[in-house]
Amino acid sequence: MAPHVPDPEESAPGPEAVAIDVSTAPVPESFYCRRCRRALNIRFNNLGMIVEYLHAAEQRGQPSDHRPEPAPLTEIPAPIIECDFCSAPGAAWIYRCANQVTDARRVTAQVVAVGDYQSRHHAARVRRTDTEHAFTQAWGECWSACQGCADLVEARDLYGLIGRVVESLPAKLTRGKHLMRTRGQLHDRYSDVFHTLAPGRGRIAPGHPLGIWT
Ligand SMILES: [Zn+2]
Numbered sequence: 001m002a003p004h005v006p007d008p009e010e011s012a013p014g015p016e017a018v019a020i021d022v023s024t025a026p027v028p029e030s031f032y033c034r035r036c037r038r039a040l041n042i043r044f045n046n047l048g049m050i051v052e053y054l055h056a057a058e059q060r061g062q063p064s065d066h067r068p069e070p071a072p073l074t075e076i077p078a079p080i081i082e083c084d085f086c087s088a089p090g091a092a093w094i095y096r097c098a099n100q101v102t103d104a105r106r107v108t109a110q111v112v113a114v115g116d117y118q119s120r121h122h123a124a125r126v127r128r129t130d131t132e133h134a135f136t137q138a139w140g141e142c143w144s145a146c147q148g149c150a151d152l153v154e155a156r157d158l159y160g161l162i163g164r165v166v167e168s169l170p171a172k173l174t175r176g177k178h179l180m181r182t183r184g185q186l187h188d189r190y191s192d193v194f195h196t197l198a199p200g201r202g203r204i205a206p207g208h209p210l211g212i213w214t
């Protein structure tokens with residue numbers, strides 16, 4: 001099976017999900033880390049080239065003590081498939097939806113007005129923030145789910161799922177004012193998952209990391 005390499009078409013900027021016919025397309029293979037046998041996410045530049053791998057758990061705010069060593073999932077002996085929603089070990093199901101991409105931008109310059117600066121020095125307000133495209137995050141077409149999260153997906157319970165996932169996140173993402181932003185990001189991401197969810201789901205079983213589809 002071809003590795004899950006995004007083509008440039010899929011790297012179009014913006015959080016729009018790309019529609020695919022998931023009922024007939026083969027299950028795309030994910031990248032996993034040879035060292036810890038856990039899922040990786042990919043980031044690519046505006047030419048559609050992969051520029052970075054990172055542990056999926058890191059994307060969800062958990063720390064990692066080593067660099068990813070990417071390999072296709074089927075080359076990993078006994079992969080550890082975690083829930084892509086709440087990070088619980090031992091995902092039971094795989095769902096498919098449209099590949100979702102989000103753009104991240106990095107600040108290149110902060111512009112302050114001269115008058116502001118002269119009168120207020122360091123308290124000068126930032127008038128404009130210049131940014132450039134930093135990377136595009138691909139969330140992939142496949143979402144693994146533990147039984148608890150799968151039950152909420154089956155029920156299309158968006159807020160139930162967000163609530164469950166928020167409880168599993170590290171405090172730095174849910175403390176004080178971070179909570180609203182985190183919930184907003186999960187809402188955007190999971191709304192797209194629900195809107196583009198393909199019929200059916202795959203049951204993850206030993207020797208079937210891509211799921212047995214029914
Ligand atoms: Zn690893």
Ligand SMILES: [Zn+2]
Binds near residue numbers: 083
């Ligand atoms: Zn879960």
